[in-house]
Amino acid sequence: MSNFWVNLYKFPRFLISVLIGFFLTTFQPVFKLLKKKKDKLVFITITTVMIVLCYRIIQTMTDNL
Known part of the structure; x- marks a missing residue:
């Protein structure tokens, strides 16, 4: 035991x-x-779009317009 x-x-x-x-x-x-400047810009853009998209979806789902 x-x-x-x-x-x-x-x-x-x-x-x-x-x-x-x-x-x-x-x-x-x-x-x-993130070591390359061009790739860093693409990554930051995609990440920002994904965060804003998730925020808007959750906001719409909870009727907090």
Whole structure:
């Protein structure tokens, strides 16, 4: 039974390391993309359009016009 508690105490550290690994592998191509000035402009434009689009969709869904 003590082995169960040892494993349970290790779980938060495991969860944090998995989340950090997920974000590093997900955003590594984005960081490589941001090194070029032309690609940086395209990325910022697409990101801005996506954020505004999501904002407008949520605003319309909640009738906060």
